[in-house]
Amino acid sequence: MSDPQVPEFRQQQTPTSGGPSTDPERPKWMMTLAILLLVALPVVGQILVQNPDLKTAFYRFSWTMYSR
Known part of the structure; x- marks a missing residue:
């Protein structure tokens, strides 16, 4: 009984999370x-x-970006 429910649960989750099956652009x-x-x-x-x-310079830039 639990095996057929697992793919259905995954299919229900993909539209909300924008999975590869629903959204081809992402x-x-x-x-x-x-x-x-x-x-x-x-x-x-x-x-x-x-x-x-x-x-x-890169370290200073990254520090200013992360310290905000």
Whole structure:
């Protein structure tokens, strides 16, 4: 009895949470965002390692963003 109720519960949850089955646009931009983050993280890390001045500026910028 519990097995058939599990997929129904998941199908009821997807419209409220905007799952991949109901909203085709959301996973697309989430995938592009994840790919951009994966590409940008090593590039930004390499730039920060090569330029210590940028590293301190980045730390100050992130500190001002998070301290608000």
